[in-house]
Amino acid sequence: MNRFRISKFKNTTPKIPKKDGWISDIRAGSFTSVGNHIKSSCRLVAFNTEQAGGGILGLASLEPGSHGEWTVSHIPCHGDQVTDFDFSPFDDSLLATCSADETVKLWHVQAPEEEQPSSAEVTLTPGEGRLETVLFNPASSGLLALGSSHRAQVWDSSRDAPLAALEQHPDQLQGLTWKQDGSLLATTCKDKKLRVFDPRAQLTPVQSAVGHQNHKDSRILWIKDSDHILTTAFNQVREREGRLWDSRKLSSSLASVSLGNASGTLIPLFDPDSGLLVVSGKGDSVIDCFELNDSEPYFSQVSHCLTEAPSRGVAMVPKLALDVSSCEVLRVLQLTDSFIVPVSYQVPRKAGQDFHADLYPDTLGQTAAMSAEEWWQGENRQVQRVSLHPDKRPKPGATATKKEPAKREPSSGRGKEEAPAGCSSSSSPMTTPSSSAAPSRSPSSTSGLSSGFLPSPSQSTKAIQSMLGPSSKFRHIQGHVLHRDTHFTNLRGLNLTTPGESDGFCANSERVAVPLAIAGGQIGVFELSQPGKLPDTALPTIQNSVNVADLCWDPFDTHRLAVAGEDAKIRVWQVPKGGLPKGGLCHTEKIYSLRFHPLAAGLLASSSYDLSLRLWDLEAGEEVKQLRGHQDQIFGMAWSPDGQLLATVCKDGKVRVYDPRKRAPAPRATGGPGRVGVRGQYLLVSGFDSRSERQLYLYSSQSLSSGPVATTSTDVSPSTLIPFYDPDTSVLILTGKGMSFLPKTECNVPDVEIARALRLTKTTIEPVAFRVPRVKKEFFQDDLFPDTEVWWEAAMTASAWLSGSNGQHRKLKLRPKDMAPVSEAPKEAPVRKYMPSSYYLEEKTDEQKKEELLSAMVAKLGNREDPLPQELFEGVDEDEWDD
Numbered sequence: 001m002n003r004f005r006i007s008k009f010k011n012t013t014p015k016i017p018k019k020d021g022w023i024s025d026i027r028a029g030s031f032t033s034v035g036n037h038i039k040s041s042c043r044l045v046a047f048n049t050e051q052a053g054g055g056i057l058g059l060a061s062l063e064p065g066s067h068g069e070w071t072v073s074h075i076p077c078h079g080d081q082v083t084d085f086d087f088s089p090f091d092d093s094l095l096a097t098c099s100a101d102e103t104v105k106l107w108h109v110q111a112p113e114e115e116q117p118s119s120a121e122v123t124l125t126p127g128e129g130r131l132e133t134v135l136f137n138p139a140s141s142g143l144l145a146l147g148s149s150h151r152a153q154v155w156d157s158s159r160d161a162p163l164a165a166l167e168q169h170p171d172q173l174q175g176l177t178w179k180q181d182g183s184l185l186a187t188t189c190k191d192k193k194l195r196v197f198d199p200r201a202q203l204t205p206v207q208s209a210v211g212h213q214n215h216k217d218s219r220i221l222w223i224k225d226s227d228h229i230l231t232t233a234f235n236q237v238r239e240r241e242g243r244l245w246d247s248r249k250l251s252s253s254l255a256s257v258s259l260g261n262a263s264g265t266l267i268p269l270f271d272p273d274s275g276l277l278v279v280s281g282k283g284d285s286v287i288d289c290f291e292l293n294d295s296e297p298y299f300s301q302v303s304h305c306l307t308e309a310p311s312r313g314v315a316m317v318p319k320l321a322l323d324v325s326s327c328e329v330l331r332v333l334q335l336t337d338s339f340i341v342p343v344s345y346q347v348p349r350k351a352g353q354d355f356h357a358d359l360y361p362d363t364l365g366q367t368a369a370m371s372a373e374e375w376w377q378g379e380n381r382q383v384q385r386v387s388l389h390p391d392k393r394p395k396p397g398a399t400a401t402k403k404e405p406a407k408r409e410p411s412s413g414r415g416k417e418e419a420p421a422g423c424s425s426s427s428s429p430m431t432t433p434s435s436s437a438a439p440s441r442s443p444s445s446t447s448g449l450s451s452g453f454l455p456s457p458s459q460s461t462k463a464i465q466s467m468l469g470p471s472s473k474f475r476h477i478q479g480h481v482l483h484r485d486t487h488f489t490n491l492r493g494l495n496l497t498t499p500g501e502s503d504g505f506c507a508n509s510e511r512v513a514v515p516l517a518i519a520g521g522q523i524g525v526f527e528l529s530q531p532g533k534l535p536d537t538a539l540p541t542i543q544n545s546v547n548v549a550d551l552c553w554d555p556f557d558t559h560r561l562a563v564a565g566e567d568a569k570i571r572v573w574q575v576p577k578g579g580l581p582k583g584g585l586c587h588t589e590k591i592y593s594l595r596f597h598p599l600a601a602g603l604l605a606s607s608s609y610d611l612s613l614r615l616w617d618l619e620a621g622e623e624v625k626q627l628r629g630h631q632d633q634i635f636g637m638a639w640s641p642d643g644q645l646l647a648t649v650c651k652d653g654k655v656r657v658y659d660p661r662k663r664a665p666a667p668r669a670t671g672g673p674g675r676v677g678v679r680g681q682y683l684l685v686s687g688f689d690s691r692s693e694r695q696l697y698l699y700s701s702q703s704l705s706s707g708p709v710a711t712t713s714t715d716v717s718p719s720t721l722i723p724f725y726d727p728d729t730s731v732l733i734l735t736g737k738g739m740s741f742l743p744k745t746e747c748n749v750p751d752v753e754i755a756r757a758l759r760l761t762k763t764t765i766e767p768v769a770f771r772v773p774r775v776k777k778e779f780f781q782d783d784l785f786p787d788t789e790v791w792w793e794a795a796m797t798a799s800a801w802l803s804g805s806n807g808q809h810r811k812l813k814l815r816p817k818d819m820a821p822v823s824e825a826p827k828e829a830p831v832r833k834y835m836p837s838s839y840y841l842e843e844k845t846d847e848q849k850k851e852e853l854l855s856a857m858v859a860k861l862g863n864r865e866d867p868l869p870q871e872l873f874e875g876v877d878e879d880e881w882d883d
Contacts (some may be wrong), residue, residue, distance in 0.1 A: 077105060315332070
């Protein structure tokens with residue numbers, strides 16, 4: 001039924017004005033470069049011109065002057081060809097240019113009829129040869145992405161060195177694009193590959209895949225603020241095509257559309273508000289318009305516009321400059337040899353009367369969401385949206401005032417920063433100077449406590465609660481971040497690209513290990529007994545030599561750390577000695593996650609991209625078991641508390657239970673992908689349903705084939721819930737990535753603390769205490785603290801377990817010696833409770849209440865039959881009146 005999709009833009013019509021509405025008196029350049037050769041702000045249009053060998057840019061106003069004519073001026077920018085340029089999304093007058101002379105310059109250009117600046121405000125020298133692309137960050141002020149022949153860089157215009165120089169491409173860089181929130185960067189290359197970078201986390205791609213099958217020029221655009229990417233290029237038979245990709249899975253494109261067999265490079269332009277995509281090829285006399293949809297069919301053609309002259313380049317006019325009174329939803333500027341032709345796309349509606357709000361959702365404003373320094377420190381903020389209603393849209397100069405910018409020479413000087421708000425505001429490109437910072441960014445989902453443990457009780461929720469044990473004593477449990485003097489602060493260079501199967505860091509009762517985004521796969525190791533501000537340099541680290549995929553502490557040796565590397569090897573480190581690994585334990589592919597056996601010392605389980613589970617004897621330094629049966633990526637695994645079974649949850653939607661000492665896995669069951677935890681004979685799996693709601697599934701390990709025993713929904717969030725189950729209290733705590741729970745002996749029992757964890761943020765490590773509010777804290781709450789298992793001590797050796805033995809942890813009493821149990825506290829005398837008067841009144845009829853009220857009134861007034869006082873006076877005889 002998607003063929004009958006209703007769209008308000010399906011009848012959008014391109015309209016080309018007469019020649020007196022074109023910008024004339026220009027001489028467009030015919031240079032070969034990655035750039036579009038024309039760009040527009042809300043007030044100005046810049047374009048390549050043939051004058052002076054290409055080192056000069058042409059400049060015209062977007063709208064004609066008072067006499068209906070355009071003035072064209074020129075700016076001498078570079079000593080060689082201007083290969084690309086871009087207007088700042090937050091300042092209509094700020095123009096960045098790059099050139100074959102290997103420099104980047106920032107200009108504050110004036111209206112064409114005014115005198116243009118003779119020198120640039122900022123000059124950057126990347127030193128990477130000929131520069132091909134320059135692009136402002138869409139969310140941060142003063143931040144630029146530069147593309148040279150083989151490398152992309154990120155620059156803060158106030159600094160003299162790049163913030164990040166990404167991994168060099170093996171061939172010519174052809175396209176560059178920012179995600180709408182400014183967090184990610186995507187490129188296309190002549191080697192046919194599409195790459196996605198997180199510049200603040202690592203210099204290598206976080207995703208890469210083969211894109212189009214031809215090495216000819218390709219272009220790339222990020223679609224809206226989603227995970228979709230659009231590329232245009234050529235296929236194997238040299239036909240032009242457009243492809244839509246999911247940046248989270250680049251193995252294959254979502255959809256493609258054929259765009260003819262001409263030889264000109266395609267230039268895609270996209271409007272995120274309407275979803276309209278405009279495509280035109282260099283040298284073409286055609287401009288095609290499509291509507292991009294979120295589902296099949298992804299591409300819906302809207303119009304096919306024939307122009308009078310072939311295109312040298314095309315540009316899209318910002319949304320704030322459109323004429324909403326004529327229902328104009330899009331305007332494209334076509335650069336030809338002698339003209340700039342505006343093509344207006346309008347929806348046929350009754351124009352000039354009402355504002356059609358359904359055609360004009362709020363659009364991105366012109367106030368930066370953050371500074372370059374804040375972006376580099378890991379902030380992710382959205383640019384504030386503004387209304388396009390004529391009475392509500394920002395007025396030019398309403399809130400922004402222009403300051404005289406501070407000029408800077410190529411090697412020194414700093415400028416000032418001002419956040420513009422109006423359509424014609426002006427500000428300096430430089431940010432407030434500060435020291436260089438290492439990349440640090442919060443994960444896509446905030447690490448820490450979830451908003452609640454479980455939703456309001458439903459039938460499924462009650463079923464889960466009844467199986468996990470009583471929880472009434474803990475319904476008021478509270479999590480508190482402990483005092484700042486227990487925190488590790490100034491944590492820099494956190495590695496934010498560990499796989500989703502990894503918790504991101506690990507901790508035991510003595511120390512915490514944190515992967516860092518430093519070359520060589522370094523791991524910071526910090527002693528919990530020494531909290532405080534971490535030094536800027538010389539952190540205590542392990543040189544793992546490759547990036548970390550997962551890591552975990554040996555539960556029976558607080559000095560031993562197992563690390564899975566991206567080279568498919570497991571390295572075991574003895575802390576604090578450090579040094580070389582004791583042995584090289586290898587899969588054939590990259591490793592997903594690691595889990596130590598809960599009872600046997602030195603027994604480690606690992607999962608890998610080779611779709612296998614392997615058991616390792618660390619003392620012997622060899623593989624002892626290999627388990628197979630998975631058909632896709634393993635999302636999570638967990639040992640049963642008795643160490644006899646190993647459960648996994650897989651991307652193919654199956655939950656599997658293995659008895660590793662036997663050959664065949666137990667029967668499989670359908671379940672949502674996510675994380676798995678084991679409690680007795682039950683498995684708790686967290687995942688997502690078809691509506692992207694986070695779900696909890698409870699399975700019986702004895703009857704997986706019958707499906708989940710109970711399910712419940714929590715909320716809608718993209719991050720996977722990580723379950724932590726406390727068998728002593730039957731409390732289930734659901735967290736995001738970045739929480740590590742400590743042994744029960746770390747809890748402050750007198751303060752009724754039932755769990756203690758460490759929370760990893762982008763710059764700190766913070767202890768979190770979970771407490772139950774109680775009144776009689778002078779007594780030991782023995783109903784909350786049963787004898788706990790000492791799971792941090794081994795119950796047997798790995799060889800004993802492999803030979804078939806089963807062990808059990810010893811029990812430990814948590815009651816302090818100087819505290820009496822609350823069950824033995826002296827009983828207080830019962831206090832008699834009196835019912836309210838309404839309780840007694842409700843037991844009587846209305847007639848009884850009426851009689852009682854009347855009696856009370858009579859008693860107050862006295863008896864009605866009693867004589868009046870004057871009747872008691874004695875009078876005189878009748879004969880006495882005669883006298």
